Amino acid sequence: MKGQRTGRIGTVAILGAGPAASTLGVLLARTGLRVVLFHRPKRAPLLVGESLVPAIIPMLRLLGVEGQVRHFSMLKPGATFNISAAVNFSFPFEQLRGSMPRYAYNVPRDRFDDTLLEAARQAGANVIETAARVERVEGADRVRLHPDTLAAAGDCLPGPPDLIVDATGRARVLPNLLDIPSRSGRRKDTALFAHVDRTQLDHEGHVHTSRLDRGWSWRIPLPGRVSVGMVMGSEFLPKFGTSPEEQFDNLMRQDSVLREVAGDAKRLTPVMQYSNYQLVSSRVIGDNWVLVGDTAGFIDPVFSNGLFIGMHSAMALADAIREGTQPALRRYEREVIHHLETWHEIVDYFYDGRLFTCFHVGQMLRDTLLVKLTFSHVNKHLGRIFSGAASTSPYSVGLLRFAMKHGLMTDFAVLAKA
Numbered sequence: 001m002k003g004q005r006t007g008r009i010g011t012v013a014i015l016g017a018g019p020a021a022s023t024l025g026v027l028l029a030r031t032g033l034r035v036v037l038f039h040r041p042k043r044a045p046l047l048v049g050e051s052l053v054p055a056i057i058p059m060l061r062l063l064g065v066e067g068q069v070r071h072f073s074m075l076k077p078g079a080t081f082n083i084s085a086a087v088n089f090s091f092p093f094e095q096l097r098g099s100m101p102r103y104a105y106n107v108p109r110d111r112f113d114d115t116l117l118e119a120a121r122q123a124g125a126n127v128i129e130t131a132a133r134v135e136r137v138e139g140a141d142r143v144r145l146h147p148d149t150l151a152a153a154g155d156c157l158p159g160p161p162d163l164i165v166d167a168t169g170r171a172r173v174l175p176n177l178l179d180i181p182s183r184s185g186r187r188k189d190t191a192l193f194a195h196v197d198r199t200q201l202d203h204e205g206h207v208h209t210s211r212l213d214r215g216w217s218w219r220i221p222l223p224g225r226v227s228v229g230m231v232m233g234s235e236f237l238p239k240f241g242t243s244p245e246e247q248f249d250n251l252m253r254q255d256s257v258l259r260e261v262a263g264d265a266k267r268l269t270p271v272m273q274y275s276n277y278q279l280v281s282s283r284v285i286g287d288n289w290v291l292v293g294d295t296a297g298f299i300d301p302v303f304s305n306g307l308f309i310g311m312h313s314a315m316a317l318a319d320a321i322r323e324g325t326q327p328a329l330r331r332y333e334r335e336v337i338h339h340l341e342t343w344h345e346i347v348d349y350f351y352d353g354r355l356f357t358c359f360h361v362g363q364m365l366r367d368t369l370l371v372k373l374t375f376s377h378v379n380k381h382l383g384r385i386f387s388g389a390a391s392t393s394p395y396s397v398g399l400l401r402f403a404m405k406h407g408l409m410t411d412f413a414v415l416a417k418a
């Protein structure tokens with residue numbers, strides 16, 4: 001985190017009050033900026049994004065909320081992947097090296113979001129309980145708050161803010177208003193998710209990622225329940241029913257993997273549905289506006305890193321706003337797009353099978369000299385990428401790229417001779 005503010009931005013309106021918005025709200029209010037968060041109080045019965053990665057822990061400490069989060073969450077000591085009979089492994093965070101915490105949490109999202117928002121309030125941010133409306137300024141790359149929204153802020157915003165930050169998540173208020181193009185990912189998936197009373201788990205607290213007959217699923221243990229998600233190509237779902245509830249319940253009974261691990265589970269909540277969520281905005285800043293969190297882009301749920309990416313971008317944005325210059329904001333834009341594109345690439349390695357083929361072959365050949373020399377080094381850096389610690393490190397990501405390109409060929413060559 002950089003020091004005191006030096007630029008010209010004195011008042012900031014943040015649209016939304018999710019984790020990215022609240023993180024930004026805390027950091028800006030602490031440096032004396034006038035900050036207003038517009039919070040739409042009505043929320044869906046369940047919020048997605050319940051499993052954290054270890055790299056979020058230092059952020060929770062910085063925001064002063066880790067103790068509270070620990071109190072209502074489930075400790076997450078690692079991640080387990082059930083990919084096939086041959087590829088079935090766990091990654092305990094204990095194996096992480098360096099200063100990164102060796103745990104994370106699985107969080108009930110409503111309480112997590114409320115805790116962060118309260119931290120923003122305590123830091124001095126003003127929270128206005130209303131959905132924000134914005135308008136485009138004709139002939140300029142600018143936006144303004146709708147008069148009703150500005151009026152709702154009352155004395156908290158005596159005039160138009162210097163900067164408007166869109167943190168509205170998948171609602172993407174400014175990208176929709178300004179027709180900002182975005183790059184969609186290759187996957188056209190739908191995710192269904194709900195809470196159930198229990199499922200089988202290989203390791204307590206671990207997020208479990210399992211390959212299904214079609215697609216994949218997550219199991220996230222929470223206090224007193226388990227979050228179950230199913231992700232698959234949207235075209236396959238109608239065969240399981242017409243409503244999300246019917247599809248979810250039938251998949252639990254009919255998919256061979258889910259039947260085994262959760263066949264007798266009782267669903268406790270309605271089923272939520274998300275479709276086609278992989279996208280990256282082509283622009284993240286304008287003359288008087290900025291995007292942060294999911295509004296800027298979201299990649300994929302498979303590595304549980306959406307909150308990490310969103311909160312990380314909020315921290316980078318806080319630095320840029322304190323500096324308050326266009327070059328600082330442009331640097332923020334480059335960093336955010338680069339981070340999202342890097343994750344896009346990593347997620348592609350998961351879906352095209354390269355990541356696990358490489359891992360599997362490495363395991364099979366772990367007694368060979370080549371693998372003995374390289375495996376633990378590569379493994380250490382992969383762990384750092386997936387925990388979030390090194391997802392922006394050129395060395396770790398470069399090593400992953402190298403392993404995916406050359407390591408796989410070497411592995412197959414060795415395998416062919418074996």
Ligand SMILES: Cc1cc2nc3c(=O)[nH]c(=O)nc-3n(C[C@H](O)[C@H](O)[C@H](O)COP(=O)(O)OP(=O)(O)OC[C@H]3O[C@@H](n4cnc5c(N)ncnc54)[C@H](O)[C@@H]3O)c2cc1C
Nearest residue numbers: 016018019020049051131132168169191293294301306307
């Ligand atoms: C299927 C799926 C599974 C996922 N699983 C994980 C996971 O396990 N771990 C993880 O870290 N991430 C996960 N994610 C990603 C995670 O949910 C998001 O990255 C995270 O919630 C982004 O936070 P945010 O603050 O940017 O947006 P949000 O959390 O979406 O917050 C945006 C807020 O803005 C509000 N809003 C919208 N419009 C307005 C308006 N006009 N005025 C005022 N407020 C408004 C919304 O009500 C909301 O409160 C998953 C995502 C999907 C799709």
